[in-house]
Amino acid sequence: MNLSRGVSATKCKIITIANQKGGVGKTTTAMNLGVALARRGLRVLLVDSDPQANLTSYLGVTPGQPPYESLATLDEIYLSKRPLDAEARSRFICPTPAGVDLIAADKNLSSVEYYLFTRPDRESVLARFFMSISSKYDFILVDTPPSLNLLTLNALCGSNHVLIPVQPEFFSLEGIVKIRAAIEDIRARWNPTLSILGVVATQVSNRRKLTGEVLEMLRAELGDLFFSSLIHDSSAVTESSGHAKSVLEYDRSSRGAKDYQTLCDELLERCGITQAGITSTLMPGEVPVEATS
Numbered sequence: 023m024n025l026s027r028g029v030s031a032t033k034c035k036i037i038t039i040a041n042q043k044g045g046v047g048k049t050t051t052a053m054n055l056g057v058a059l060a061r062r063g064l065r066v067l068l069v070d071s072d073p074q075a076n077l078t079s080y081l082g083v084t085p086g087q088p089p090y091e092s093l094a095t096l097d098e099i100y101l102s103k104r105p106l107d108a109e110a111r112s113r114f115i116c117p118t119p120a121g122v123d124l125i126a127a128d129k130n131l132s133s134v135e136y137y138l139f140t141r142p143d144r145e146s147v148l149a150r151f152f153m154s155i156s157s158k159y160d161f162i163l164v165d166t167p168p169s170l171n172l173l174t175l176n177a178l179c180g181s182n183h184v185l186i187p188v189q190p191e192f193f194s195l196e197g198i199v200k201i202r203a204a205i206e207d208i209r210a211r212w213n214p215t216l217s218i219l220g221v222v223a224t225q226v227s228n229r230r231k232l233t234g235e236v237l238e239m240l241r242a243e244l245g246d247l248f249f250s251s252l253i254h255d256s257s258a259v260t261e262s263s264g265h266a267k268s269v270l271e272y273d274r275s276s277r278g279a280k281d282y283q284t285l286c287d288e289l290l291e292r293c294g295i296t297q298a299g300i301t302s303t304l305m306p307g308e309v310p311v312e313a314t315s
């Protein structure tokens with residue numbers, strides 16, 4: 023069942039996916055959670071706010087190359103001197119076969135920080151852009167670089183929520199303490215409504231001896247902030263990025279696909295969006311997994 027009618031009455035949820043530690047699954051979570059939400063009939067925009075442009079590649083988009091010659095990239099929002107009209111804004115929106123829209127990044131995004139330092143409104147550029155487009159979406163998910171830099175600050179100032187992926191390691195708690203302190207600072211100075219939606223453990227491997235202990239520690243320290251859904255290590259997830267497909271499209275019977283759907287359900291619950299009546303998470307033309315060999 024399509025959830026979009028139920029959601030459109032409420033405000034668009036803007037969620038920044040952040041952790042200053044590299045390789046913890048931020049991009050993978052933005053992609054697969056975004057596609058899982060779109061499969062619930064929700065209108066989803068993914069924003070690649072990382073100069074590495076991994077999310078853009080994961081979606082198979084190459085700005086400047088056919089058929090994306092006229093696609094504008096995120097850096098141009100930061101460089102634009104005046105508010106963008108509707109036609110200019112539409113140049114940034116790239117519909118994708120995965121069912122989500124994308125605002126793409128390329129390496130030019132890395133020079134934006136230098137330019138931003140001289141702007142008096144340096145922390146609120148993205149927030150203003152989001153205000154002009156948020157009525158078109160139920161969810162906007164922003165992927166950020168492994169750093170609490172000005173790009174991440176812009177994402178956090180323009181968001182309602184933060185989702186923090188972590189790898190289950192003993193040092194992961196230290197990273198969470200740091201990002202929580204940054205969020206408190208942002209709440210106090212710029213965005214009082216920013217809240218942590220939760221911390222999600224990714225790349226969980228039951229083969230590693232310490233995993234269970236670390237998960238227990240995270241649960242004990244974080245309480246309700248810790249998502250009960252876990253994203254396990256799944257080769258289908260790694261392979262899916264090489265095929266420029268979400269794991270839900272690449273192998274929807276894989277553990278990775280199931281984990282991201284479970285996380286999607288828990289996230290909807292946390293956002294207060296009822297799932298009563300959902301019967302299908304399939305794209306048009308797909309048959310249920312049970313019906314396939």
Ligand SMILES: Nc1ncnc2c1ncn2[C@@H]1O[C@H](COP(=O)(O)OP(=O)(O)OP(=O)(O)O)[C@@H](O)[C@H]1O
Nearest residue numbers: 044045046047048049050168225254255256259260
């Ligand atoms: N559940 C998973 N199972 C297996 N591999 C995974 C899983 N999640 C992520 N990976 C792999 O781990 C690597 C890092 O993931 P990802 O790029 O999402 O992290 P990141 O936090 O966005 O990194 P960065 O900080 O560099 O942006 C990638 O090669 C990805 O394919």
Ligand SMILES: [Mg+2]
Nearest residue numbers: 048049072076
């Ligand atoms: Mg990334």
